[in-house]
Amino acid sequence: MDYNFIEIEKKWQQYWRDNKIYKVDIDHSKPKFYVLDMFPYPSGAGLHVGHPLGYIASDIYARYKRLKGFNVLHPMGYDAYGLPAEQYAIQTGTHPAVTTEKNINRYREQMDKIGFCYDWDREVRTCEPGYYKWTQWTFLQLFNSFYCNGCQKAQPISKLIARFEEKGTEGLNVAESKPLSFTAAEWKAMSEKEQQEVLMNYRLAYQAEAMVNWCPGLGTVLANDEVADGLSVRGGFPVERKSMKQWQLRITAYADRLLQGLETVDWSESVKDLQRNWIGKSMGASVIFKIEGKDIDLEVFTTRADTLFGTTFMVLAPEHELVSEITTPEQRAEVEEYITRTKNRSERERMAEVRKVSGAFTGAYGINPITGAKLPIWIADYVLMGYGTGAIMAVPAHDSRDFAFARHFNLPIIQVVKQPGTEPSDPATWEESFDAKDGELVNSGFLNGLPVKKAILRMIEELEKLGVGTGKTNYRLRDAIFSRQRYWGEPFPIYYKDGMPYAMDESKLPLELPAISEYKPTETGEPPLARAKNWVTEEGYPIETNTMPGFAGSSGYYFRYQDPHNDKEYFSREANDYWQNVDLYIGGAEHATGHLIYSRFWCKFLYDIGLSCKDEPFQRMINQGMIQGRSSFAYRVNMEKLCEYGVWNMIKDNKLGVKFEKDFKDGRRRFDFFCPEKGILIEINRMGNLEKVAEPWQEYAESKGYKLLMVPIIDVVNDYEKGTNVVEQKIKDLIAGKDVPAFVEGTPFTGAMFVSKNLPDRELFSDPIHVDINMVRNDVLDVEAFRQWRDDLHDARFIFEKDKDGNDVFVCGSEVEKMSKSKYNVQNPDDLVEKYGADTLRLYEMFLGPLEQSKPWDTQGIEGTFRFVRKFWRLFHNENNEFCVSDEPATAPELKSLHKLIKKEEDGIESISFNTVVSAFMICVNELADLKCNKREILEPLTIMLSPYAPHIAEELWHLLGHDTSVVNASFPVYDESKTMENSFNYPVSFNGKMRFNMELPVTMNADEVQAAVLAAPESAKWIEGKQIRKVIFVPKKIVNIVVG
């Protein structure tokens, strides 16, 4: 009939493509704006309605900015490396590039249907050599750099070598794996291999042994954020801790800058907090303890140096290198047993036993550097090797874990901090430790009386004076493991000479991924690349067989969009000077500790080496919420329960004149119901079950003189469905003393039965099962569709309820859950585009609620937005669907409606509150429809304003309005406040703060005039009567409040 979205959308998508409407280039006459979506990994499943949510939001923002005169960079591409395609390759032999290409095409097809304004000429894919050349290049720069702590900046490794040649490590202040000490002469005396080993200690990309998350099921290591609950996030295989030689990125060198930088970006507090937490900066002290009878220093890290007087024992991580050295012969067996036990425990088991206290005594003692006290040294797995020094001084009085440990092993507890104004008490009486971070020191010599914060500083001072400790900052952040034992990733431009890794020359880039015969690890456990033929350099040196992890390619992709076809450099100076960094980044918060931290590191490094002009990649970030599914349920009847329920309802409360009881037991026999008065036993069960017990039970009943009735469930069901009362009649007959056969065989009941949601006591005899939401409308199930859905449901039976018109209906229950295939609640955007059009889908996704919140998808709700779009269309058309727009000047109410909307839209888009803008559109169109407005002066700006949300219909109407250029290049209308002004205001009049009536008054009236007018109003009399007017509050154009009393 009217608005033909299928044709319109196809036509304009074609037009945009043919005319490259969304292609952008550097244009110094306009300010730039960079809007970016998080890099998608194209999975095989395609998109559901939750995925495009962020893309639609960014698209609207990009289009809006463009209408506002900005040159907007809005690109899209693919994070193409990923485990699923590789797993599929291992299983089927299909090259991951093939799978990936297929998935990308599907993604693209779905995205095109929604009408996004991406500049597809800038598309990048991480798996293409032209792209990963620069991933490899960046790796080489990292390999050839070290981090200078003094200047807080990455520097070329050549500078470090020059320094070593001049004065060795003297006065060196750089990021390092472990402190080394050598002179210039010693450095020069080293062999090349030794020098290379030393340099590994400083490179920003380096190779070292590391405890990794090894996943045997996948044959690779995983990053921390790829592991959850000791299982791999993808695939759910067990993960174990293992020490392996791995490439790593020295991201810890940037810990402080990563923390500082958070202050300069406009991100949600929660994501910033997540990152702060992940970086985990804690300031404290390193303290050296001597070991009794040995010349060994044991270094610990503590944030509570003030509690040094209260330390009563020490604990090492079981893997600590000093353990075997200090363990006494008597304790060796126990210690070794403990180490084996903890080592063999998987990560999963270890986490499950978090609260279990365990440990072993080494027999050695540490000496408190301040008090000289002897402290027994234990090992326990509550101390982690990876944090601090892997050793702690335990202060049981003021740390809950130490407290639990001391209690368990009967170690002394000394209180050294008390709550101000209280007296110290005997820790033996405590139920938990006193962990308070504000308090006053006691039992602590020179610290007595000091508050905690001052005591910490005072103690550090003392430690430094005595040369037994220093103030120190510790980070929880670990260096990022950068190698994967996988095929589908970027090869490292690294070869091995004499067992030592060397960087390839940049001229050899890109180092392309070779073809291999099979995608799994070799029989000897080497990575798949070891299968590649001739995987050696021209000189014959073997090339690295690990590949880079997923985050390698996604850490700097936003740079490449700025200059995607440059084969001379990563991106040009000119491009970066113009586009700079991302102004608005939209994506999920789940990347907080992965992608978003690696990208920041990547960017800071490129900033250090002079490539990037900004040191933060994403200025403003919005994290869209999840769209949840709304699942529907049918209630599957548990037949036995249902029948028991039905019969019980029939006989309970003396309904048939005699009393029955439930669950009668005699020995091992159990009957559903029993009537002592008449000696009637009733059992309801499946036919088969009754057959088995029929004989012995009849004998039993006879022996006791009882009458027995065995009811097959089919009988009860028949009564239900046919409205007969066969079962009831039998019971009545029994009560009346008639003889009724105990058991009549019939056709056994087969098939499933379902009960409508609102039937009484439904929950007593049914369990919900998911049904496909496409078979449900307004919670009513399409019973026929349901029967056809699955083979086992063909002869399903239903217990219906009546709707208001007395028809039988089957009502489903519902629940909000994650959208997933297995819950049959997935909404596919393609279906919706087909049914309502992309414009309606875009509007509805935005209308659903605030972008950042998760919200359920309401299948019906889209109808409302669809109605709006058609109403919008009708503003431009007459009853015969002929385009009909008038050139008459607009009236004041029409202009007011328009300008209210301009203001709303500007405010709404800037504050990412798209849902309110859609509402405002609806209000405006409702008003204009009421005014029967079809004036160009109103409709033309309105079309421009709608175009970010509904670009297709806007483009169509824009051309119908007589334009021959795209609406994308139009200008956003300018807000004119005077158009929304009125000369009177409908004041709400309140008495004591309660609104009583409205009163239309001129805005020019002053307070006194308003007061007079209001008090003179007839409605006021009732409220003033018998009371005194204490005060009148008048806020112009807001409210009048009269205080009476």
Place this chain on the structure above:
RNA sequence: GCGGGUGUGGCGGAAUUGGUAGACGCGCUAGACUUAGGAUCUAGUUUCUCACGAAGUAAGGGUUCGAGUCCCUUCAUCCGCACCA
């Protein structure tokens, strides 16, 4: 345990930042038009009350002429992190 978010009709959610609570949409109710309605249009729809009116933004308290909004206490719920010394 720690950190962050969120609590408003049957539902999704508004409320110009301290000024008419429930905009807009779904659903629901009634009516119109229709052979029909899962189309369209009109009216109504926070709760209680016949009504006058009263109550009302998770609960309780406070500040204020006025509180969904600010402050304090409690509860619920979701999401992170979790032996981090």
